[in-house]
Amino acid sequence: MTAPSTAPASSRGGRWIEHWDPENETFWQQGGEKIARRNLLFSVLSEHIGFSIWTMWSVLVLFMGPEYGLTPADKFLLTSVVTLVGAVVRVPYTFAVAIFGGRNWTIISAGLLLIPTVAAFSVMKPGTSFNTFLLIGLLAGIGGGNFASSMTNINAFFPLRKKGWALGLNAGGGNIGVPVIQLVALAVIGASGGPRVLLGIYIPLILLAAVLAALYMDNLTSVKNDTGAAKDAAKDAHTWIMSFLYVGTFGSFIGYSFAFGQVLTNQFGRTPLQAAYLTFVGPLLGSLIRPLGGWLADRYGGARITLYNYVGMAAATGVLIYASMQKSLPLFVAVFVVLFVLSGLGNGSTFKMIPGIFQAKALAKGLEGEAAAAHGRRLSGASMGLIGAVGALGGVGINMAFRQSFLSYGSGTGAFVAFLAYYGVCFAVTWAVYLRKATGTATAATTASEAKPQLSYAEV
Known part of the structure; x- marks a missing residue:
C-alpha cells in the first residue's frame, strides 16, 4: 500500500496530499494517522482562536x-x-475548504480574525454609538465560521471508526476558546485592565495560529465541492432533523456562553468581576467533555447518548427554573454548570450521529465497503455546514429569549421555561426517529431489509 504522499499537486500551490484513504487500515498505519493527527492539532488551535x-x-x-x-x-x-x-457564515466556510484547501483556508480564516479584533480595539470606549458596536459585532461573527470549515476538513482526514473521537476533540478544543477568553478577561479585570488590553493579547495569537497552519497543515486533493451533494443533503430529512437536535445542544452551549454573565449581573446583581469568576467554569467543562460525548457515541451509539442527554438537560433546566424563582445564586450557578456539561456531551454525541446516519443510508441502498464509505462521506460532509449553521442559530434564539424575558418579567425564568419545552421535543424526536423501532416496536411484518437501516440508526 502506498504511503500518503504530500507532493504538491501540479496545478496548485501549497502542501497538497494526492492520495488519501483513511478507511484502509494499512494506509492508516503506514502514515495516514500521523498526518491526520498533526492536522487535527493545528486545526484545533485555529478554531480555538476563532x-x-x-x-x-x-x-x-x-x-x-x-x-x-x-x-x-x-x-x-x-x-x-x-x-x-457566526451561524450564517458557517455555510460558506464549509465550502471554502474544498475551494482553497483545508490548510490554505485555515491560514486565510485565521488571518481574517484580525479584522474584528483590531476594529473592536479601536472603538472600545465610552461615547461610541450603539450602532457602531453592532457593526463591530457583525464583524466578530466571522469567528464562528471557523468551526464549520475546521470540522469539514477534519471529517475528511479520519476514518469512520475514529470520527466521533476526532470530531469531538476538534470541536471541544475549539469550544474551549469560550472559557479561555473569559479566564483571560478575569485576569485583565482583576489587574484593573481595560477591554483594549484583552483585545491586544489576542492579536499576536491570531498571527501565531495562521503561521503554524501554514507550516504544519496539509490540503487534500480528494476534498472537492460537490453541489450535487449539497443539494442532496439539503433535501434529506435527516439533515434538518439533526439540525433541530443540534440547536438543542450546541445552540444551548453557545447561547448560554454569551448570556450567562449577563444573567448573573442583571438578575443576581453580580459585579463584572464577580460574574467573571463564575462564567468560565460552565463553558470550560462543557468543552472538555465534548470529546467524551463523541467517544461514548462511538461505543454505545450517538442516538442513545443523545436521548439520555436530553433527559438530563430537561431535568437541569427544571431545577434552574426553581433556582431562578427562589433567587438562589449557589443553586443557580451549580445547575447552570451542569447544563453546560450536558450541552457539551450532547454536542459530541449529536455530531457523531451525522456520518453514521449517512453511512447507514448507504448500506441500506446496497452499497458496500469503500463505495458505502464514500457515499457517507459525501453527504455527511455536505450536511455538516448546514447543521452547524442551524445549530448555532439556537444561540441567537437563547439570547433573544433572555432579552424578551428580562423585558417582560425582569428575570430569565420565562426563557428557561421555553428551553425546557424545547428539550422535551428534542427527546421525543430523537426517540421517534432514531430509536423507536430499534427498541422493539417494529411489527413482525417488517422485513429484514426494511429493519436493517432503522436498527443501524440506533448505533450511529
Missing part, C-alpha cells in the same frame, strides 16, 4: 458599565447579532 474572537463580546459587555449608555436589552441584542453572523 471561538475566542466570536465570543469575546460575551466578555466585552461586562466591561461596558453605565458610562457606555447601554441597557441590558441592548447588550442581549448585541450578543444576538454576533451569534447570528
Whole structure:
C-alpha cells in the first residue's frame, strides 16, 4: 500500500496530499494517522482562536458599565447579532475548504480574525454609538465560521471508526476558546485592565495560529465541492432533523456562553468581576467533555447518548427554573454548570450521529465497503455546514429569549421555561426517529431489509 504522499499537486500551490484513504487500515498505519493527527492539532488551535474572537463580546459587555449608555436589552441584542453572523457564515466556510484547501483556508480564516479584533480595539470606549458596536459585532461573527470549515476538513482526514473521537476533540478544543477568553478577561479585570488590553493579547495569537497552519497543515486533493451533494443533503430529512437536535445542544452551549454573565449581573446583581469568576467554569467543562460525548457515541451509539442527554438537560433546566424563582445564586450557578456539561456531551454525541446516519443510508441502498464509505462521506460532509449553521442559530434564539424575558418579567425564568419545552421535543424526536423501532416496536411484518437501516440508526 502506498504511503500518503504530500507532493504538491501540479496545478496548485501549497502542501497538497494526492492520495488519501483513511478507511484502509494499512494506509492508516503506514502514515495516514500521523498526518491526520498533526492536522487535527493545528486545526484545533485555529478554531480555538476563532471561538475566542466570536465570543469575546460575551466578555466585552461586562466591561461596558453605565458610562457606555447601554441597557441590558441592548447588550442581549448585541450578543444576538454576533451569534447570528457566526451561524450564517458557517455555510460558506464549509465550502471554502474544498475551494482553497483545508490548510490554505485555515491560514486565510485565521488571518481574517484580525479584522474584528483590531476594529473592536479601536472603538472600545465610552461615547461610541450603539450602532457602531453592532457593526463591530457583525464583524466578530466571522469567528464562528471557523468551526464549520475546521470540522469539514477534519471529517475528511479520519476514518469512520475514529470520527466521533476526532470530531469531538476538534470541536471541544475549539469550544474551549469560550472559557479561555473569559479566564483571560478575569485576569485583565482583576489587574484593573481595560477591554483594549484583552483585545491586544489576542492579536499576536491570531498571527501565531495562521503561521503554524501554514507550516504544519496539509490540503487534500480528494476534498472537492460537490453541489450535487449539497443539494442532496439539503433535501434529506435527516439533515434538518439533526439540525433541530443540534440547536438543542450546541445552540444551548453557545447561547448560554454569551448570556450567562449577563444573567448573573442583571438578575443576581453580580459585579463584572464577580460574574467573571463564575462564567468560565460552565463553558470550560462543557468543552472538555465534548470529546467524551463523541467517544461514548462511538461505543454505545450517538442516538442513545443523545436521548439520555436530553433527559438530563430537561431535568437541569427544571431545577434552574426553581433556582431562578427562589433567587438562589449557589443553586443557580451549580445547575447552570451542569447544563453546560450536558450541552457539551450532547454536542459530541449529536455530531457523531451525522456520518453514521449517512453511512447507514448507504448500506441500506446496497452499497458496500469503500463505495458505502464514500457515499457517507459525501453527504455527511455536505450536511455538516448546514447543521452547524442551524445549530448555532439556537444561540441567537437563547439570547433573544433572555432579552424578551428580562423585558417582560425582569428575570430569565420565562426563557428557561421555553428551553425546557424545547428539550422535551428534542427527546421525543430523537426517540421517534432514531430509536423507536430499534427498541422493539417494529411489527413482525417488517422485513429484514426494511429493519436493517432503522436498527443501524440506533448505533450511529
